Amino acid sequence: MPDEHRAHSRDFVASLDKGLKVLLCFDRKHPRLNLSEVARLTGYSPATARRLLMTLQALDYLHGDGKHFWVAPRTLLLARPYLTSRPAAQLAQPVLDLLAERTRQSASLGILLDKDVLIIARSTGRRTLSTGLGIGSRLPAYCSSLGRALLSTLPMEDVTNYLASTALEPWTPKTTRTIAAVTAHVTRCRITGWAECNEELELGVRSIAVPVHNTAGEAVAAVSLSVRAERMTMQAFEETHLGAIREAGRRLGATVPFD
Known part of the structure; x- marks a missing residue:
């Protein structure tokens, strides 16, 4: 779906899009990120980035120590459907x-x-x-x-x-x-x-x-x-x-x- 149509589509869930973008911030160059780094990489406000990080942590897709966050093993489940199907x-x-x-x-x-x-x-x-x-x-x-x-x-x-x-x-x-x-x-x-x-x-x-x-x-x-x-x-x-x-x-x- 083109970017310009996403905001106006009734079938597009913006919060899901934002959550997935936060997960994709983590890679070889960014294995551990703090709130400000996630906000910078995604372009979201610190408040939005914080809510997304805390939600992903509560769902066990991220782990954290109060300052930094890193990807949890549960994220492997997101790749499994592609690899198996x-x-x-x-x-x-x-x-x-x-x-x-x-x-x-x-x-x-x-x-x-x-x-x-x-x-x-x-x-x-x-x-x-x-x-x-x-x-x-x-x-x-x-x-x-x-x-x-x-x-x-x-x-x-x-x-x-x-x-x-x-x-x-x-x-x-x-x-x-x-x-x-x-x-x-x-x-x-x-x-x-x-x-x-x-x-x-x-x-x-x-x-x-x-x-x-x-x-x-x-x-x-x-x-x-x-x-x-x-x-x-x-x-x-x-x-x-x-x-x-x-x-x-x-x-x-x-x-x-x-x-």
């Missing part, structure tokens, strides 16, 4: 497992959701990474290989609008933070069919991603592989593993229904 994650898992086992690295499958990449399936190889990624993790599209691969499938006007409305924050000292540079990465992916992230999300971690197209030729997701930087250069990474990533992308597009 939709086939995408289940059917994708064997493909990711095979990619991870073949390369001995970590493989991820993501879709574009709002301004972020949402990880919907993941397999960790024998050589584990410290990224802490898992199903449900969100990544910024502008500086992740998954995000750049997904952005490359959109009309250029949409990419321009996305970049103009996104704060290009520095995740590491190597994060690309100019619209021109991000656009160049996306354009390169349009030409080559793959995107890279060279220590821009986490120092010491490189990743390569390719878009996943379904049997109708529509871009529906992206699959990536990540390696420790000390194990291989980006050039060696491309030469060694790009073929396997592309093969996984083709298999995912042919066998996994994304809806």
Whole structure:
């Protein structure tokens, strides 16, 4: 439902929308938040943020110590219906497992959701990474290989609008933070069919991603592989593993229904 229609729809429950936005404030960068931080991240008044936080705590979706709040285990129940009822994650898992086992690295499958990449399936190889990624993790599209691969499938006007409305924050000292540079990465992916992230999300971690197209030729997701930087250069990474990533992308597009 478009934002401009929500406030005028009799079927739209604004309080539910606000509560869910509060829950979504918590992530890897914000594992513990206080009242003022939640108000800032959501744009709600402190009074509104406080009522929402206290309600979520009373329902056992948040825990707190009187000053800070953090996500409680009950929130896992919100993801369970998707994981158990939709086939995408289940059917994708064997493909990711095979990619991870073949390369001995970590493989991820993501879709574009709002301004972020949402990880919907993941397999960790024998050589584990410290990224802490898992199903449900969100990544910024502008500086992740998954995000750049997904952005490359959109009309250029949409990419321009996305970049103009996104704060290009520095995740590491190597994060690309100019619209021109991000656009160049996306354009390169349009030409080559793959995107890279060279220590821009986490120092010491490189990743390569390719878009996943379904049997109708529509871009529906992206699959990536990540390696420790000390194990291989980006050039060696491309030469060694790009073929396997592309093969996984083709298999995912042919066998996994994304809806």
